[in-house]
Structure formats: structure tokens, C-alpha cells
Amino acid sequence: MLCHHFEAGRCRSCSELGMPYDVQLASKQRGVEALLGDHAGLAWAPPVASPQLGFRNKAKMVVTGTVAEPTLGILRVGSGGPGGGVDLRDCPLHTPGIQTALPVLAGFVTSAGLTPYDVPARRGELKHLLVTESPDGELMVRFVLRSQEPVTRIRKHLPALLAELPQVVVASVNLQPEHKAVLEGEHEILLTDRETLRMRVNGIDLHLRPASFFQTNTAMAAELYRLGRAWVGEVGPVSVWDLYCGVGGFALHLVSAGAATEVVGIEISREAIASAEQSRAEAGLAGVRFVAGDATAYALGSDAAPDLVVVNPPRRGIGPELSGWLEGSGVGHVLYSSCNAQTLARDLAAMPSLRPVRGRLLDMFPNTTHYEVLTLLERS
Incomplete structure (x- = not known):
């Protein structure tokens, strides 16, 4: 991709623009595998490439x-x-x-x-x-x-x-x-x-209100939801929590396709929850509900655990409290979507009973060093 702003040194936001795209992808894949370490049984699918132009929404x-x-x-x-x-x-x-x-x-x-x-x-x-x-x-x-x-x-x-x-x-x-x-x-x-x-x-149909968060790369967001839906569908859980659910992307995909029967989405932003509820009502989906609240507090305050938990946290990761709860909860599977492999690796180390069995990098941010990685964890 050519950019006259980059060539002139006016903008270096796309720090890897001078590197061939296939080399970028390979470098990111090596990086995430090195960060997550050598997990026996972890199967990596090939990275998902992004469009190079006109992708940022x-x-x-x-x-x-x-x-x-x-x-x-x-x-x-x-x-x-x-x-x-x-x-x-x-x-x-x-x-x-x-x-x-x-x-x-x-x-x-x-x-x-x-x-x-x-x-x-x-x-x-x-x-x-x-x-x-x-x-x-x-x-x-x-x-x-x-x-x-x-x-x-x-x-x-x-x-x-x-x-x-x-x-x-x-x-x-x-x-x-x-x-x-x-x-x-x-x-x-x-x-x-x-x-x-x-x-x-x-x-x-997802709904964004002015302050709502949504992935800036629509094509990669769509692939992320498709991939998560497929992996969860193969596990076949009855009950799912979607923590940090945002406007309901994962939760609505899982219920609409029958990948799960009962889904609860938890998100601290009331604006995002209002958007998720609007999408649920328009689609007429009865198997999902949304709760405005802190993801960690919701988990720690619950009497029972679901079959599977989806987590899609900000860059800081899920942290020690939620990692500790998941480790001791008896939850059979966790679908972890991360935009920061360093905090993902830290969180995985705090959940040794939940071992990663599938992983895939999605190039949400081409021409930079950043990416999204989806991992499926299974209780050993």
C-alpha cells in the first residue's frame, strides 16, 4: 500500500507500512505464539488477513x-x-x-x-x-x-x-x-x-449509540463473530455468559445461530446495554438477556456458573480477580478474545486448569504491530 503522508514522514501511525503484508502477518503470528508460550495441544489456524485499504469504519x-x-x-x-x-x-x-x-x-x-x-x-x-x-x-x-x-x-x-x-x-x-x-x-x-x-x-443488526465501542475494522469484526460462533457451536453449551459484551456482538451471534440456548451479556456501559437490548428486541431473540454491571462483580456475586464464558476485555485484560474466579469456577470452556496478547498471556498463566486448545490471529489493525487473537480454553 502506498501513502504519501507516510512517505513524506508526516504520519507514522501505520508503523509497519514499509513491510510487505505477508511478512507483517508472519511476524505477528510468531509474536503471539512466543507470548502465549508452548501449550501442548494448542492448534493455531492460519491468521486472517485484512483488506489493506478502505477498511477503517x-x-x-x-x-x-x-x-x-x-x-x-x-x-x-x-x-x-x-x-x-x-x-x-x-x-x-x-x-x-x-x-x-x-x-x-x-x-x-x-x-x-x-x-x-x-x-x-x-x-x-x-x-x-x-x-x-x-x-x-x-x-x-x-x-x-x-x-x-x-x-x-x-x-x-x-x-x-x-x-x-x-x-x-x-x-x-x-x-x-x-x-x-x-x-x-x-x-x-x-x-x-x-x-x-x-x-x-x-x-x-447491531446498534451503536454515540459513545458505544465497536471494532474499527468491520470485516475483521464479522470474521471474529463468525469464528467465535463456530467454535462455541462445536462445544455445544447450554448456558453462556458474555462478559464485556459491549453492544452484544458475540451474545447475539451465539443465540441467533443456536450455538447456545441461554446467554447473558454483561457490560458496564448502560448505553451499550440499551443498544444490545434494542438489537435483541428487533430480532425477537428470547434466549438472551443483557445486564448493566461490572463483569468481575457479576461473576463473583453469582451462585452458579455457566457452561461457557466469553470474555472480550479491553487491553488491560480480565485481571487477577476474574482469572481466579474462572480458575476455580468449574466452567468447562472459555472463549477469550484479546486485543493485547501480553495481558492474555498473563491471564492464561493465572488459569492453569483452563488450557488453550484453539487459537487464531485476526489482523484487526493492518500495517501496525497490533492485532486481535481469539483463543478457546478447555478445562483439563
Whole structure:
């Protein structure tokens, strides 16, 4: 893949771009096998390759420059004020719909008079533009602001934006008043009637609300859910817990295909649980329910354990408490989806009775050193 930003040294986010893709995959596979160690009986399937262009369904654009000439991209190292950004609105990683939308959104910054946030001076309003595209080509746009001051102007000019970009079905303002390197704040102001972006994955409609997490590589997310569904289906559990369930991806896939009879999804984000419940209700699935709460607390506070547990934690992993509970729980199988093989290896070491029997790397983040790895653990 060729990228003029990388070649010019303006952006090095794709740190491995100069390496042939087959070499990247082989390097990642060697790395994950080395991290997880020599487990007898662990069968590795070949890594799942990702598209190289147009795969990223979410753009997280830092806004710099001026009202008249905004820059959408990243901060230049050592800078941040007017002229301190690198414009990446033509980044080839983004889906075609996002690439089309970003120049229009840059024009909206000008027409609505949204002053880009000046990091060194600590003034200005618009910090980030967050744009997500669904597989159906619909868009969610979020304006991350320092304060509510520009909200009236955004509302005034929004009809013109929606006329020019009718694929925008969800728009919101996120307030992030603090001067620190945080992408978004806790307060969201919805600007459209639609609250969710419909993500159609493997024939299942998942719903994203503005602050919901979803994998940025839709093709790899779809393969991850298909693979998990197949592995769990071969085990044939009756009861399953989906811990860190997010908007319900694994849980809904398992129930809709009959891979499990009773599934409970647990997620700390109430917004994500609302999305999962919406998907469940629309699909008419009776075998799954969702609970808003801490995954570890739910497990430790339960009287009985399920046949199988799915865990899909953030990069920090599941930690010693949940690892210890799983080790002593009697759960027969664990499906562990990890975006950080180092914490996965740590968690596996804390669960010696649950040995990995299947593993597969999915290249969720091509041209970087990061990846997703799915492992099936079986009680020995």
C-alpha cells in the first residue's frame, strides 16, 4: 500500500507500512505464539488477513488550523496551534464514505464558525470530529467541543449539512471541557431524531449509540463473530455468559445461530446495554438477556456458573480477580478474545486448569504491530 503522508514522514501511525503484508502477518503470528508460550495441544489456524485499504469504519480527527482553513487529522509532533496539524482527510485507511464526508465536514466547520481548539493557547472550541460509517453506508458524526457555546450554531447549520450529506443519520455534540489528551467527555447532546447507527454484521443488526465501542475494522469484526460462533457451536453449551459484551456482538451471534440456548451479556456501559437490548428486541431473540454491571462483580456475586464464558476485555485484560474466579469456577470452556496478547498471556498463566486448545490471529489493525487473537480454553 502506498501513502504519501507516510512517505513524506508526516504520519507514522501505520508503523509497519514499509513491510510487505505477508511478512507483517508472519511476524505477528510468531509474536503471539512466543507470548502465549508452548501449550501442548494448542492448534493455531492460519491468521486472517485484512483488506489493506478502505477498511477503517471510524475516523478520529483532531481539528486544528483556523475557521477559514481547518485541518482534520493529527497533531504535528511538538505543535498543536494554528497550522500545527497534519491534514489526513484523504487517509486511505478510512472507508470510502468517510473519505467523501471529511471534506464536506471541513466546509461545515467554516460555515458554522467552529473555532478549532488551539492546544498550546488553550482556547478555541472544536477539538475532534468523530465519524463512523456503517456497512450500509450510513454515517454517525460527533463534534467534540470544549463547551456548549457553539451548539446553537451547529444546530442552525445542521440542516444544510444533512442536505449535502444525507447519509448522516446520527449527529451529536460531545463535551470535553478539560485540557488533557482525552478523546471525548462524558456528556453527549443528540442533534438528530435517530439515536443509533445500525451496523449490519453477518445478517445481525447491531446498534451503536454515540459513545458505544465497536471494532474499527468491520470485516475483521464479522470474521471474529463468525469464528467465535463456530467454535462455541462445536462445544455445544447450554448456558453462556458474555462478559464485556459491549453492544452484544458475540451474545447475539451465539443465540441467533443456536450455538447456545441461554446467554447473558454483561457490560458496564448502560448505553451499550440499551443498544444490545434494542438489537435483541428487533430480532425477537428470547434466549438472551443483557445486564448493566461490572463483569468481575457479576461473576463473583453469582451462585452458579455457566457452561461457557466469553470474555472480550479491553487491553488491560480480565485481571487477577476474574482469572481466579474462572480458575476455580468449574466452567468447562472459555472463549477469550484479546486485543493485547501480553495481558492474555498473563491471564492464561493465572488459569492453569483452563488450557488453550484453539487459537487464531485476526489482523484487526493492518500495517501496525497490533492485532486481535481469539483463543478457546478447555478445562483439563
